Amino acid sequence: MTIEGTFRYGYQWYVGTGDRQWVQAIGNGGQRLLVLPAEELVVAVTAGEYNADQASAQAVLDAVMGV
Structure with a gap:
C-alpha cells in the first residue's frame, strides 16, 4: 500500500505518515488503540463516552503524541 498525505484509513486502521509514524484503531465510545513503532509503544x-465528544480519550492520545 502506498501512503501519501497526513494519514490514510484501511482495514479498520488509521495510518499516520510524516516525521512520526503511527497506526490507530478508533472504536465506538472512545475506545482507542495507538501504536508508535519507533517508540516501541502501544497505548x-x-x-x-457513547454519544459524547470523546474529549478525554483524545486528550490522552494528544499527551502521548506531544500535541
Missing part, C-alpha cells in the same frame, strides 16, 4: 484507551 490502549478504554472508555464509555
Whole structure:
C-alpha cells in the first residue's frame, strides 16, 4: 500500500505518515488503540463516552503524541 498525505484509513486502521509514524484503531465510545513503532509503544484507551465528544480519550492520545 502506498501512503501519501497526513494519514490514510484501511482495514479498520488509521495510518499516520510524516516525521512520526503511527497506526490507530478508533472504536465506538472512545475506545482507542495507538501504536508508535519507533517508540516501541502501544497505548490502549478504554472508555464509555457513547454519544459524547470523546474529549478525554483524545486528550490522552494528544499527551502521548506531544500535541
